[in-house]
Amino acid sequence: MGRALTAAACARAAELGHGRLLLWVLADNARGRRFYARAGFAPDGAETVHECDGVPLREVRYARAV
DSSP, X not given: OHHXXXXXXXXXXXXTTOSEEEEEEETTOHHHHHHHHHTTOEEEEEEEEEXXXXXXXXXXXXXXXX
C-alpha cells in the first residue's frame, strides 16, 4: 500500500506541474529511509532537529523529481 500511495502522489504532483517532491524522515528510521530510496527519493542535504518531550529528533529531507 505504501508503494502505491507514493506512486500515486508522485503521479499527481507531475499532473499538477510540480517538478519535485520533498519529504522529511527521521534520521534513525533506516527502514523508512530505505523505502523512500527505493521510491526514487534521495537526501538533498537539508537536516533539522525537533524536540519531542525533551528528546531531540533529527530529520533528513529527501527529494525526488517528478
